[in-house]
Amino acid sequence: MAEILTAARDVLIEEGYPRLTMRNVAERAKMTVGNLSYYYANKEDLLHDLLEAVIQGYVEDFDRIVANKERSPEERLQDMVRFVIGDLATKETTGFFPALWALANHDDFAAQEMSSLYQVEREAFAPVIAELRPDLSKKDRDLLALFISGSIEGQTMFIGHKREKAAAGGAIANIAAHSFTALVKGIDAATIRGLKEASKPGAKKLAS
Amino acid sequence: MAEILTAARDVLIEEGYPRLTMRNVAERAKMTVGNLSYYYANKEDLLHDLLEAVIQGYVEDFDRIVANKERSPEERLQDMVRFVIGDLATKETTGFFPALWALANHDDFAAQEMSSLYQVEREAFAPVIAELRPDLSKKDRDLLALFISGSIEGQTMFIGHKREKAAAGGAIANIAAHSFTALVKGIDAATIRGLKEASKPGAKKLAS
Amino acid sequence: MAEILTAARDVLIEEGYPRLTMRNVAERAKMTVGNLSYYYANKEDLLHDLLEAVIQGYVEDFDRIVANKERSPEERLQDMVRFVIGDLATKETTGFFPALWALANHDDFAAQEMSSLYQVEREAFAPVIAELRPDLSKKDRDLLALFISGSIEGQTMFIGHKREKAAAGGAIANIAAHSFTALVKGIDAATIRGLKEASKPGAKKLAS
Amino acid sequence: MAEILTAARDVLIEEGYPRLTMRNVAERAKMTVGNLSYYYANKEDLLHDLLEAVIQGYVEDFDRIVANKERSPEERLQDMVRFVIGDLATKETTGFFPALWALANHDDFAAQEMSSLYQVEREAFAPVIAELRPDLSKKDRDLLALFISGSIEGQTMFIGHKREKAAAGGAIANIAAHSFTALVKGIDAATIRGLKEASKPGAKKLAS
DNA sequence: AATGAATGAGCGTTCATTCAT
DNA sequence: TATGAATGAACGCTCATTCAT
DSSP states (O other): OHHHHHHHHHHHHHHOGGGOOHHHHHHHTTOOHHHHHHHOSSHHHHHHHHHHHHHHHHHHHHHHHHTOOSSOHHHHHHHHHHHHHHHHTSHHHHHHHHHHHHHHTTOHHHHHHHHHHHHHHHHHHHHHHHHHOTTSOHHHHHHHHHHHHHHHHHTHHHHSTTOTTGGGHHHHHHHHHHHHHHHHHHOOHHHHTTSSOSOHHHHHHHHO | OHHHHHHHHHHHHHHOGGGOOHHHHHHHTTOOHHHHHHHOSSHHHHHHHHHHHHHHHHHHHHHHHHTOOSSOHHHHHHHHHHHHHHHHTSHHHHHHHHHHHHHHTTOHHHHHHHHHHHHHHHHHHHHHHHHHOTTSOHHHHHHHHHHHHHHHHHTHHHHSTTOTTGGGHHHHHHHHHHHHHHHHHHOOHHHHTTSSOSOTTHHHHHHO | OHHHHHHHHHHHHHHOGGGOOHHHHHHHTTOOHHHHHHHOSSHHHHHHHHHHHHHHHHHHHHHHHHTOOSSOHHHHHHHHHHHHHHHHTSHHHHHHHHHHHHHHTTOHHHHHHHHHHHHHHHHHHHHHHHHHOTTSOHHHHHHHHHHHHHHHHHTHHHHSTTOTTGGGHHHHHHHHHHHHHHHHHHOOHHHHTTSSOSOHHHHHHHHO | OHHHHHHHHHHHHHHOGGGOOHHHHHHHTTOOHHHHHHHOSSHHHHHHHHHHHHHHHHHHHHHHHHHOOSSOHHHHHHHHHHHHHHHHTSHHHHHHHHHHHHHHTTOHHHHHHHHHHHHHHHHHHHHHHHHHOTTSOHHHHHHHHHHHHHHHHHTHHHHSTTOTTGGGHHHHHHHHHHHHHHHHHHOOHHHHTTSSOSOHHHHHHHHO
């Protein structure tokens, strides 16, 4: 039943994972605990279905973005960045993802779901990066997508829903769009592999 | 007693926030629950002390980094990026921060502690950004620091301890160091404020 | 479930208020604590229901007494006095009321329940007093009922179940029946208001 | 140490018996629990000393009252009644006695202390009753004292400190003084033994 | 499908008590 | 005398789970 998953998602987002209890979900779904357990014999099953369903929603979002082929690769990269950053400021996303990240540290299923979601995200970035930088190896392009994806997600903690810097969301999106474009267009393979930048030894030398 | 906070931190990092119980902490600290509650009358006090202590540790790390003035601003920016990215791959940091981010959604104290930590992080970045870009307003420089901080933190989910892409940590650090340097050196105020990039309307137009 | 309230009442009466714990009640009701808390989400609810139920029982007793109109007012007053004094010597009443009186000092709900019970008791006395003394104001008649009620209740400590002077219960009932009859028939309004008795200043004068 | 008993008494009176804990007493006495247990190895000892001390205070009060021989027996009876009723309205007495009565149901020591206190109270009433009614047997006079004592104590629940009818305290004292005087002067031995009043069978007959 | 009832474990917390210093 | 530290049991309460109906 979809109502159960909606209820569970709402509890998770609004009250946090520690309060994602069978009772709270049942109450929100206007059911008894007994009946909830008819649909989900145990909490683990419910959690798995919940993660799958929520993540599937985000997957569909990414699929939709990629489809647009009318604009230039550079524009499409920036569209995607703005879309994801815009989404991350919603109550749902700000509520869900930190819970997912924390869960992934101790729950293999959550880690795997998270993994598959971000793979889809990276696959959405992949074609535009490939168009902009056909000279780079697939591995290097994947690393760029990985970095961009992480960079974007990390903004959640600051410009997410009701977070301290929520008001800076627009400027952060501008910076991100510019930064990732410049990065993709400007970086070379040697830099990615650490063969070029002179500053690397610094951290270590000065720490000692 | 420091042993209690160490035990609590270990429980949080290794088992996750939902298992951060008085009994688990007491057991790890080789105490009885009764005695634990002699030191911490309630769980909230313990959690607060724990967050404060752990965050204070990171604050001290940042303070130490900033101190180094021998290298060029560009090198120092890259040193700092590499230091933070290096740290984020440790078991402690990968375990602690996602828990903190999730907690911050529903616990005001956690949100506030998180806030003060990242302010310190941004203040560590501020002087190098100021040296590189004296032409930018303080507000714009702060936005750059905010973006960089978020970008770095977001890598945790991918290259953190035992995370899927942990092996890519070195490459990600290289990309980050390069990307942030290029960003700080290359961006202009109009871009930050969204007065320059032509791609902005795209997302909406194509979504419809 | 009535069994729970019965069990709770028995614990209160036989073991006293400090031992009225959820575990003790559950054990006596042959339940687990978990199941008890299915019926009573918290101890306060249980206590309130318990007080209400027990007090309702006494209210019904009083209602039954008043109904009897065949005997003279004087006889009815004495019937009532003997009934209440007879009841107060039962294990249940001797066990319950001191607990209630003590509780009423620190628990508002208990105070209010106690209040409503004794109001019913006084209303049971009111009509016979009114028949015997139509000349007195309602206020004065209420004061007589208040005094009689208190006088009766106070006997609990001495002639209650297993109390030191339990054997004197019959004589005390005789004295009470006589005393209250004489009081109601003999007192005048001036005495109630303290305008007549000459002894009043004595206490103070001699204490100094 | 007297401070401990004072602290314990204050806790009992202000917070009630269930909150009379070693910790609360220690805190009020500005001690540590450890040090409190130097003076009182266990809670039972403390409770016993507390009951003894408080009750001794009341015993001394009674002893003082009896001493006054200048007034007539009737006046002295009324003086005593007014004194006790006046005292019962104090915070201390209203707080202490219901706790004692409740305790006496399940704690033998409390029952015994209570017993000895009321014996003293009755012994205070005894001489005036004897002076007024030398014709009655000692046993009958003791029964009158017992009834009077119970009657007075029972007023606590209604006109005690912050109790519902506290404002009626003066009128109740007037009624009590009058009632007990009339009782002592008017009753005869046959009535006490139940050989005279015609109303006795009523309660039973009509209840059936 | 749905309810209500029940279990047993675990939660945070409080307590009387003990003891080394 | 006095403290601080420690124990172990009990407290009220919540939880995931089970099951008869």
